[in-house]
Amino acid sequence: MNLGELKVPGPTRTALTVPFWAAAAEGRFIVQHCADCASWVFYPRQICPYCWSPRLEWREASGRARLESWSVIHRPGHPGWEPAAPYAIGIVRLAERPSMLSHILTAEPRLHLPLQVRFTQVGAEILPCFEPQNE
Template structure:
């Protein structure tokens, strides 16, 4: 599937000064999120103000690139025609280990079914010529919901 994703003709992310550090990290295979220096919460999507305490003292930090699948949907009729060749793909909400939730393309591990609660790991993937922070189910990882 990842070879097919590379050749899609789909719109890319909107890169602005606020989101540039995130996309630069993804390009190099890393996942970063903002962390509030006022209250300590991790934040995603990128913002100018912390949604928890309204501080504007935010820093970019490395994220583990791991999380748990909170919900997902299999898309059979994409909203954009560029995604039609990949139809049947999965989009899901990933609760990152650091706390924030991220919407992402989900790649199943082989032929295994995707389930809510699955442990996932970031798998930077070339989608339409751009690296995106896609997540892949990882049956070898401990189910993060069961972790203490």
């Protein structure tokens, strides 16, 4: 299935998330990094959840992750996703330590599967999805 052919809603953009989505559209994977305690932070926030510093900066992340949990969707909640079903959605733990929810581009997800980001056309958007690492 070509995910670019789907008629699905795109991500909600806010002032905090615009840098993330703009970088994704350019094929860059960025995550917030705290200038005070050196923690990596995702989802985008105004203050660091570890030390409460407001000094969060966007930095290039490695794009490497491990699959922590997943669900294979057979009956999507939005009709635009029906042509893609079944598909996997999962929680990935980034190498930098934050976790995020993402589309998983494999028919055989498994616990702790090494992943890498792959920018993928999904509907009208370029989204960071994850696929198995080339080992």
